[in-house]
Amino acid sequence: MSQCCDQMAYAIGADDLPVSYSPRLREWGIQYRDGVSINMIEYCPWCGKKLPKDLRDEWVERAEKLGLSLWDVEDHPEKFPPEMLDDRWWKEAGL
Structure with missing residues (x-):
């Protein structure tokens, strides 16, 4: 951005x-x-x-749907889809 x-x-x-x-x-x-x-x-x-x-609230909502939390991203980034680790998720969603 x-x-x-x-x-x-x-x-x-x-x-x-x-x-x-x-x-x-x-x-x-x-x-x-x-x-x-x-x-x-x-x-x-x-x-x-x-x-x-x-977009913190939107990101947290998406993470929770995956059974994850904001805190998990620091300790277990491998559990997240790669696009959720950067700005791709919100750019692809048009946010």
Whole structure:
């Protein structure tokens, strides 16, 4: 997915900035200094554009239909269809 502006694209790709993007869940966030927690964001900090709705709930619903959970993806990614491990599932569904 292309980002909303050049500054956001740079921040997502930079190793030294705490901005993250999860293609699987279509979520943007700013990482806390603890390196684990993330504060989700709905607007680009640079251009102010509203970001697309995250797809966490939709992904979790699909995983549950397979008898899996969000937590399983970290420990057992092999249990998931490959397209659910990245952005293919929501792109193919037109979300």
